[in-house]
Amino acid sequence: MLFEYAVEPQAIGSSWQNFRYLIEKFGFDRGRLISRFPKKWEREVYAAAAEMKPVERARLEIALNQAKESKLVRSGRPYDPAMGSWLQNAIAQQAVAPFHAIIAAQNPAAHPQVVKVDEVDENHPLMVSAHTWEVERVGVTLASALSPLLKSAKSVLFVDRFFDISKAPYQETLKACLEAVQAAGGASVRCEIHFCDHDKRPPPEIIERDAHKWIQGILPVGMSLTLFSWKERAGGADFHARYLLTDVGGINVEAGFSAEGAHQMVQLGLLPVALAQRRLNAFMRNSTVYDLVGPVLEVRSDGSVHRT
Numbered sequence: 001m002l003f004e005y006a007v008e009p010q011a012i013g014s015s016w017q018n019f020r021y022l023i024e025k026f027g028f029d030r031g032r033l034i035s036r037f038p039k040k041w042e043r044e045v046y047a048a049a050a051e052m053k054p055v056e057r058a059r060l061e062i063a064l065n066q067a068k069e070s071k072l073v074r075s076g077r078p079y080d081p082a083m084g085s086w087l088q089n090a091i092a093q094q095a096v097a098p099f100h101a102i103i104a105a106q107n108p109a110a111h112p113q114v115v116k117v118d119e120v121d122e123n124h125p126l127m128v129s130a131h132t133w134e135v136e137r138v139g140v141t142l143a144s145a146l147s148p149l150l151k152s153a154k155s156v157l158f159v160d161r162f163f164d165i166s167k168a169p170y171q172e173t174l175k176a177c178l179e180a181v182q183a184a185g186g187a188s189v190r191c192e193i194h195f196c197d198h199d200k201r202p203p204p205e206i207i208e209r210d211a212h213k214w215i216q217g218i219l220p221v222g223m224s225l226t227l228f229s230w231k232e233r234a235g236g237a238d239f240h241a242r243y244l245l246t247d248v249g250g251i252n253v254e255a256g257f258s259a260e261g262a263h264q265m266v267q268l269g270l271l272p273v274a275l276a277q278r279r280l281n282a283f284m285r286n287s288t289v290y291d292l293v294g295p296v297l298e299v300r301s302d303g304s305v306h307r308t
Contacts, residue, residue, distance in 0.1 A: 001133050002028065002148040002270075003100035004073060006037050006090040011105040011117050013048030016056040018117060022103070023063055025120065026071040028249025029273050031129030033148055034072050035099060037090065038079035042068070070248050070273070073152050074184065087114070101126035132269040139259040143176035145268055146244050146251060150177055151184035153246035157283060160242040160256045161196035165207075165214045165227070165299075169258035175218040178225075187222040194228045194283045196239045197293040201229070204294050204307075212303025219301045226308065227297045228283065230290040237289050243271070243279055250276030 005026070012022050026032045038044065042064050049057050077093050090102045091111055099113070107114040115126050122128070135145045143150070150156060158177070164170055174193075181189050195201070202210070207227065219225055232239050242256040250271035255264075271279070282289040285296070295307040 001031055001130050002033060002145075003031060003129055004033050004035050004075075004148070006075075006093070006099040006102045007034050007041075008086050008090070008102075008104040009041060009044035010048045010086065011103065013045040013060070014105070016049075016052055016060065019045075019049070019060050019063070022117065022120065023067060023071065025122075025127065026067070027273070028070055028149060028152075029270055029276070031131055031270055032100075032127070034067070035075040035077070036072055037075040037077055037093075037099075038086075039075070041072070041075075073148055132267060134265040134267050136262040137255065137258070137260040137264040137266050138262050139172035139174075139176040141262075142173050142253075142257065142259065142266065143180050146177060146253075147180045149244060149246050149249055149251060150180040152248050153181075153189060154185070155190040155192070155247045156181060157192045157194055157243070157245040157280065158257055159194045159245055159279070159283060160253070160258075161239050163193050163195040163257060164201060165193065165218075165225075166202055166210070167258070169260060171214065171218055172259035173257045178218065178220055178223065182220040182223060186220065187224075189223075190226070191223065192226045192228060192283075194230060197229045197231045204297060207297055207299075208305040211297075211299045211305050215299055215301070215303065219299065221301050224298050224300045227299065229293040230283075230287075231293050233289075233291055237282075239290060241279075245276060245280045245283070247280075249273070250279060 012019050026034050045064060046061060049060050077097050079089050083089050083092060087104050094113055102114045103117060103120060104114055105117055107116050115124060120127060135141050181191060230239060242253045244251045244253060252269040252271060254267040285292065298306045298308050
């Protein structure tokens with residue numbers, strides 16, 4: 001699962017040993033993400049590292065820049081220095097928009113959701129994160145489970161051989177997911193759907209004619225959706241697994257994106273970084289894994305469709 005943690009800047013930045021030990025515990029592939037709390041969290045960590053040796057501080061700066069892409073997420077929570085310390089602010093948020101846990105140097109009030117740095121390990125109950133889990137096949141439930149990726153990515157690929165924007169079960173999930181994307185980046189995020197060509201799928205001409213009806217109320221204003229149709233190569237890889245793939249990580253969506261109702265469950269699984277990148281590469285326009293079929297269609301929020 002994808003859990004959000006508040007990590008005290010002073011605690012993680014107090015030594016190279018602390019930083020290196022803690023930062024490796026996080027990432028979309030690890031199921032744990034660091035909240036930018038406060039908003040300038042990275043700057044606070046770097047300031048806390050002022051007493052490090054120059055070579056260690058340089059390493060920390062490089063690692064912080066890398067962490068922006070795969071380990072940190074927007075918090076959106078207010079931070080008020082007048083309220084007191086970082087820990088006091090973090091604990092106050094537990095009653096409003098709780099973190100999965102808070103990692104800090106000390107826990108003077110013995111708060112049950114605070115993990116001290118010297119207690120952090122993979123087996124601590126608040127650090128355990130399952131890499132596979134199940135959710136109901138309901139659009140908003142699926143989108144909620146995928147939202148940390150959706151809200152952090154610059155490019156989002158829905159990969160499902162049967163994905164069909166003319167069908168209500170896919171529209172339900174797509175609408176919920178695009179709302180999450182819009183909340184974070186909106187029009188600046190590239191959104192794509194990759195599906196497999198088959199006889200029952202609407203041909204490009206029908207999509208161009210009717211897409212405006214299908215995406216009405218689904219595609220947020222200013223956003224667009226690009227559709228890719230693929231076919232398997234003779235003797236090549238099959239197109240079976242379903243994924244949410246992004247530039248920051250990926251999740252396997254075992255049964256696909258169709259919202260079939262709360263009576264059914266879908267298993268989700270975090271992808272290792274290297275595997276997510278390989279799957280992402282397989283769906284580039286110049287793919288050597290599958291063959292692109294027909295025109296690539298860009299559907300815009302005004303209902304227009306463009307061949308690209």
